[in-house]
Amino acid sequence: MKYNVDEWGYYGEFGGAYIPEMMHSNIKLLRDNYLNIINSEDFNKEINSLLRDYAGRPSPLFHAKRLSKHYNTNIYLKREDLNHTGAHKINNTIGQILIARRLGKTRIIAETGAGQHGVATATVCALMGLECVVYMGKLDVERQMPNVLRMKMLGAEVVPVVSGNMTLKDATNEAIRDWINNPNDTYYIIGSVVGPHPYPDLVARLQSVISRELKWQLKEHTGKSDPDYIIACVGGGSNAAGSFYNYLDNEKVNLIAVEAAGKGVKTAETAATIATGSPGIIHGSRTMLIQDEDGQVKEPYSISAGLDYPGIGPLFAALNQSGRVTFESATDEEAMEAAFRLTRLEGIIPALEPAHALAVLDKIRFGLKDVVVITLSGRGDKDMAAYMSYMNRMNNIS
């Protein structure tokens, strides 16, 4: 595959493993074993049965007819929101916890922004009977309270992180520090296609089930396994990586990644990394990064906690450079409007993250015959407070 990681862990000039020596042995253990494990028969048997019977896969592909009519095109929704725990994140955590067990690890740590990855990690830890510690920025703890409560009920310890601006970047720092301090028994289940090699490749492979299913589902729906467009939101990029994975070498399929513009890419309050960043190193990976002229990481902003990250997976930095993926962005407001449109037209309340992907429908005019797939990476239960305050604001205006 043309867009695969090389033996050093790079996608072109991006990627690598910029880690302190204290992490070397654990990263090496994972790097030396992950491909063997995920290609082994027993792993595949176990993960496939869990994805089907526990997570509820395959996730449906839904032809959204009223939405299609509204935009004069053909829109299909890949329903990752219907997975157990309500997002695509479970695809990754099931895979990684099976790897952790095979590496003999007994304690699991994770970072989380929206709380979806934290919940998905706490869930598989309960399932496997492993200790679970989730780092979550204090600000995110406050704005995603339902997920905090779920993690606690699942038996995980949720550690509110008070460094930096108390969001996803800082939670990731703290998880990495935990791993440095607990190298023997601990495995770090990272939540996206970010971090040092081999994590970006590992997580992309575990999420690639999305586009694997998409191929046969589209064929059933439309007679062709290739759509004209696939659209997904990007925080770190795991749901987008999974949605694009099996189409990367098929240049006829247009791939669109949507970043969170926050209050706008021309303002300082944005999380759109490709639009506003420059090459740098974050969390062990060389990638695009929102940083100031001195190389200090800038605090990103988005209403969506899951997209509020100053970096992006190195695969996407490379896909942007090569032009294989088109990058768009959507503001808080645009995402809100798109979320309400989907809800009112199709009876589906999306999470705020994929609402950014939906917002692209208002920016790009698709053809009447085009087949457009949008990955609905999660459901909106966790975002009800934000949706209600938006609705109240709108009601007051009108």
Add this chain to the structure above:
Amino acid sequence: MNRIDELFLCKRNNILSIYFTAGYPELNSTATLIKLLAEGGADMIEIGMPFSDPLADGPVIQRSNETALRNGISLKILFNQLSGIRKTINIPLLLMGYLNPVLRFGIENFCKKCSETGIDGVILPDLPPEIYKKEYSGLFSRNGLYNILLISPRTDNERVRIIDSISRGFVYMVSSSSTTGVKGQFTERQIEYFRRIKEMNLLNPLMIGFGISDNSTFKEACQMANGAIVGSAFIKFLSDKKPDKVLIEGFIDRIRNSSIT
């Protein structure tokens, strides 16, 4: 000759290196602290280059990084603060920090500035030995700059040999699998690890760092290596004080000579 080599040539034991964060506690403390530490009896100084996301650091150094950045420190300002420092200071000076600000500054420009300023070595924990060797070792040696590499308890002997062979100056032995910070006395396992490395008779001198906080940890480390590095304990000590000659001399004396505080 690089001043780090000079130091280890004339002194083999009880070498004390002290770390502090540039721009902390105040933006312009940097040069004053270097002078006070050198006069107070430090053998070597590591100057922290603040970063927004110091992954390998515990809470104390994290806070000092945050404060220094709020004070307005940057690499550009730091090099200005250090210009002319060699008129009065002769002990080895090292810069310690993370790779991103250095790359942003421009690594060639960074090495050149280090050489002009009289910086002898650099410690970048998130620059692994493999990448350093492949990408930057030529540049560093052209500028007479030593890159100090870390080993940790989980670095196996074979890798310790590789790191030793790439290292110049000294090998930085991280005392435990941990981020920086004070942890109390050494455990049996740590002592065992120190012994394992000591018995390997490395090509380079050895300095033990992370968790050296008082006379007892310093003395113990000095039995197993050429010396030790004090970081968090010094930052903590600085936090509520205005540094002067008496205070700094007192701190160094307590580390070197007595456990009474």
